[in-house]
Amino acid sequence: MSATESAVVSRFANWNAAIIAITVIVLIVAAASVDSFGTSQNFGFLVLDLLPIALVALPMTLVIVTGEIDLSVASTLGLSSAVMGYLWNANQPIETIIPLCLLLGAVLGAVNGFFVTVLGLPSLAVTIGTLALYRGLAFVVLGDSAVADFPTVYTDWVTGSIGGTPIPNVLIIIVVLAIVFGVILHATPIGRAVFAVGASEQAARFAGVRPGRVKFWLYVASGLISGLAGVLWTLRYSSARADNGAGLELAVVAAVLLGGVSIFGGKGALPGVIAGVVLLGSLQNALRLSDVSNEALNVVTGVLLIASVLGPNLVNRLRRT
Amino acid sequence: MADALPLLRVREVSKSFGAVAAVRDVSFDLYGGEAHALVGENGAGKSTIVKMLAGVHRPDTGSIELDGTGQDLGTPADAKAAGIAVIYQEPTLFPDLSVAENIAMGRQPLGRFKTIDRAAMVRQAAQLFARLGVSIDPNRPARGLSIADQQLVEIAKALSADARVVVMDEPTAALTGVEVERLFAVARSLRDDGAALMFISHRFEEITALCERVTIMRDGRHVSTDLLTDITVDEMVRKMVGRDLGALFPKQDVAAGAVALKVRGLSRDPVFKDVSFDVRAGEIVALAGLVGSGRSEVVQSIFGVDPRDTGTVEVVGKTLKPGSPKQAMAAGVALVPEDRRQQGLLMELSIERNVTLPRSRSLSQLGFLTGNRERREAKEWTQKLKTKYGRLSDNVGTLSGGNQQKVVLAKWLATNPKVLIVDEPTRGIDVGTKAEVHRLMSSLAADGVAVLMVSSELPEVLGMADRVLVMREGRLVAELDRSEATEESVMFAATGQEATL
Numbered sequence: 061m062s063a064t065e066s067a068v069v070s071r072f073a074n075w076n077a078a079i080i081a082i083t084v085i086v087l088i089v090a091a092a093s094v095d096s097f098g099t100s101q102n103f104g105f106l107v108l109d110l111l112p113i114a115l116v117a118l119p120m121t122l123v124i125v126t127g128e129i130d131l132s133v134a135s136t137l138g139l140s141s142a143v144m145g146y147l148w149n150a151n152q153p154i155e156t157i158i159p160l161c162l163l164l165g166a167v168l169g170a171v172n173g174f175f176v177t178v179l180g181l182p183s184l185a186v187t188i189g190t191l192a193l194y195r196g197l198a199f200v201v202l203g204d205s206a207v208a209d210f211p212t213v214y215t216d217w218v219t220g221s222i223g224g225t226p227i228p229n230v231l232i233i234i235v236v237l238a239i240v241f242g243v244i245l246h247a248t249p250i251g252r253a254v255f256a257v258g259a260s261e262q263a264a265r266f267a268g269v270r271p272g273r274v275k276f277w278l279y280v281a282s283g284l285i286s287g288l289a290g291v292l293w294t295l296r297y298s299s300a301r302a303d304n305g306a307g308l309e310l311a312v313v314a315a316v317l318l319g320g321v322s323i324f325g326g327k328g329a330l331p332g333v334i335a336g337v338v339l340l341g342s343l344q345n346a347l348r349l350s351d352v353s354n355e356a357l358n359v360v361t362g363v364l365l366i367a368s369v370l371g372p373n374l375v376n377r378l379r380r381t
Numbered sequence: 382m383a384d385a386l387p388l389l390r391v392r393e394v395s396k397s398f399g400a401v402a403a404v405r406d407v408s409f410d411l412y413g414g415e416a417h418a419l420v421g422e423n424g425a426g427k428s429t430i431v432k433m434l435a436g437v438h439r440p441d442t443g444s445i446e447l448d449g450t451g452q453d454l455g456t457p458a459d460a461k462a463a464g465i466a467v468i469y470q471e472p473t474l475f476p477d478l479s480v481a482e483n484i485a486m487g488r489q490p491l492g493r494f495k496t497i498d499r500a501a502m503v504r505q506a507a508q509l510f511a512r513l514g515v516s517i518d519p520n521r522p523a524r525g526l527s528i529a530d531q532q533l534v535e536i537a538k539a540l541s542a543d544a545r546v547v548v549m550d551e552p553t554a555a556l557t558g559v560e561v562e563r564l565f566a567v568a569r570s571l572r573d574d575g576a577a578l579m580f581i582s583h584r585f586e587e588i589t590a591l592c593e594r595v596t597i598m599r600d601g602r603h604v605s606t607d608l609l610t611d612i613t614v615d616e617m618v619r620k621m622v623g624r625d626l627g628a629l630f631p632k633q634d635v636a637a638g639a640v641a642l643k644v645r646g647l648s649r650d651p652v653f654k655d656v657s658f659d660v661r662a663g664e665i666v667a668l669a670g671l672v673g674s675g676r677s678e679v680v681q682s683i684f685g686v687d688p689r690d691t692g693t694v695e696v697v698g699k700t701l702k703p704g705s706p707k708q709a710m711a712a713g714v715a716l717v718p719e720d721r722r723q724q725g726l727l728m729e730l731s732i733e734r735n736v737t738l739p740r741s742r743s744l745s746q747l748g749f750l751t752g753n754r755e756r757r758e759a760k761e762w763t764q765k766l767k768t769k770y771g772r773l774s775d776n777v778g779t780l781s782g783g784n785q786q787k788v789v790l791a792k793w794l795a796t797n798p799k800v801l802i803v804d805e806p807t808r809g810i811d812v813g814t815k816a817e818v819h820r821l822m823s824s825l826a827a828d829g830v831a832v833l834m835v836s837s838e839l840p841e842v843l844g845m846a847d848r849v850l851v852m853r854e855g856r857l858v859a860e861l862d863r864s865e866a867t868e869e870s871v872m873f874a875a876t877g878q879e880a881t882l
Binding site for chain 2: 243247248249251252253255256259260262263264265266267268269270326327
């Protein structure tokens with residue numbers, strides 16, 4: 061037993077390093093073989109494409125480490141976008157709308173958290189339910205229409221880059237939030253509690269951790285960040301639509317698992333997740349540049365999701381023989 | 382009554398995991414019609430031997446012979462086919478299948494259309510139970526059976542597979558006295574039918590009651606095999622630990638100080654009712670009673686992991702609110718829980734994380750943890766308790782039972798408790814570690830810690846406690862002074878009738 065258990069540990073440790081290495085290789089190969097991949101202009105597009113997945117993957121990592129899941133993130137993003145469009149149509153100032161959309165995201169997350177922690181329902185079922193519910197509400201709010209003409213100061217900032225450099229403005233948001241979530245997970249008592257809850261909720265309780273409280277606030281964080289992703293999505297395309305971000309939850313979960321986080325909870329690290337996001341995003345970007353259709357890109361997400369589970373297993377089996 | 386030829390021979394088997402040699406050149410024989418005890422401290426290699434017989438591990442060198450022919454036990458199915466059955470401490474039945482279905486798993490009797498003949502299946506299970514002399518309804522689901530009954534189902538399963546070698550790995554650790562007696566009656570009848578029994582236990586009184594022969598292991602090696610008529614318990618202990626132990630229960634006399642834990646009218650329907658007692662600084666108070674009498678529930682309610690309906694808990698004058706382990710910890714209460722694998726430890730996390738989890742907030746600087754202070758603290762406390770481990774970053778699940786228990790103790794002693802509650806502190810750990818744990822509790826009491834100990838082991842209760850509280854069916858029924866507490870008086874209070882032991 062001890063031998064297999066330590067193999068499991070090193071398997072995760074190694075997978076984290078492996079995924080970072082694979083990501084670097086994919087970036088190099090893509091830059092060498094796809095003509096426009098390595099350009100600074102494409103770098104901007106790549107970061108913008110990565111933006112929603114990267115942001116939502118951060119709280120998702122913590123949620124999955126506790127052994128739960130949040131599948132409602134893309135619908136929260138869509139509802140945030142729809143409400144943003146609705147309020148903008150109602151001539152509200154953008155400075156009021158943005159905080160309201162963030163608050164809305166937090167409330168939607170709190171609803172998930174309430175069902176999972178207070179009522180003790182399984183998060184998979186709850187968030188599949190709110191996935192449908194929040195997306196439905198988005199269509200109730202905005203219907204099939206699209207709202208455009210958001211203030212160019214904001215849309216330009218989201219699509220723009222820092223000074224004369226090719227570094228996109230939104231990269232600042234990603235980096236800052238990645239550091240915040242990375243520090244919370246790996247260097248605070250909250251992070252210790254997150255891992256403890258994922259490893260054994262009962263034993264965590266016996267050590268004074270309040271699993272319900274930890275999970276509740278993670279769902280609020282997940283909703284809040286999804287709301288933010290909805291705002292940024294809307295500003296990037298200057299278009300608020302009820303179907304914005306549909307299906308994004310799949311890519312987010314794929315990136316997190318690809319990053320070496322255990323779907324059973326208790327194990328994972330944020331650097332691996334960042335690598336998973338970059339790998340997924342850059343593969344999609346490179347394929348798009350090579351004229352692969354958007355629909356076919358889903359194949360990539362699916363294959364990567366399976367690879368994320370298969371990869372560590374194969375590595376483990378090879379090491380054993 | 383042992384046959385002349387051994388039924389099963391273990392010949393010079395060795396097994397290593399990485400650099401660690403778990404078992405080295407061990408040989409012994411099991412005879413049909415004989416019960417054979419295997420004893421040794423935790424980490425002596427007993428579990429590895431069991432796993433080799435069960436087909437979980439294959440020996441690196443050496444052989445296992447049944448009836449003189451070598452066996453290659455590569456999988457548990459091989460072991461089963463060879464007629465070796467293993468009963469574990471915690472049986473693994475399918476909870477939602479019926480008892481009969483569990484027994485017949487993999488060998489279901491078939492009817493005319495190759496469908497399962499349920500009537501025959503139930504009949505066979507009933508016959509097995511009749512033969513074992515136990516009354517379990519074959520039609521009931523396995524879920525909800527007591528551990529003792531689950532073990533009997535496992536034994537019935539072994540019988541139905543015509544097992545000739547039955548290995549029992551610490552089967553009595555979670556059983557009450559009556560259940561142990563019933564298990565032993567079944568084991569004796571198996572033995573008298575010609576099966577070879579291998580019995581692993583830390584309790585010498587059980588070994589002497591059941592077995593004819595004993596093999597002692599230490600550090601992965603075979604020390605001796607003796608007839609139990611030729612060896613005393615003291616000799617066995619010496620051979621196991623390789624040195625003389627001090628007294629097993631070294632409670633020093635300490636003048637009790639002020640009341641540290643004050644419990645009044647604690648109730649939770651229907652588990653316990655109106656429980657009131659005090660524990661003073663420097664005192665060790667034992668909470669005795671049968672399994673299921675509500676002892677663990679009371680201490681878990683005091684600590685706050687379980688709710689309570691009414692009653693108050695005061696720690697050094699501070700009233701604890703119900704349901705808050707966090708507040709209990711802040712007030713200076715520590716609970717070393719009954720079930721170390723489920724409650725005491727996060728098995729998949731490192732030793733370091735386990736030791737420092739309750740203190741992660743107080744170890745942080747400006748809210749941040751860099752890992753250095755945690756590592757230092759974990760190192761300090763595991764060393765104080767003489768815990769044996771490879772690296773602090775190893776999973777705590779890789780440690781032996783005794784060392785796991787030391788990690789749980791380290792984790793709670795690091796919080797510097799005023800009231801230490803220990804629930805079955807020495808369950809399933811070896812004599813050497815047991816003596817260390819007892820010495821530790823005694824020295825903590827001498828330093829003014831109030832210790833409340835739940836224990837099902839009477840010698841431990843009588844040896845360690847200044848006062849014994851006895852619970853029966855959720856109520857506190859007796860409070861016995863050290864001078865009044867005897868096996869008879871405690872058992873009398875716990876069962877409500879004259880002791881028959």
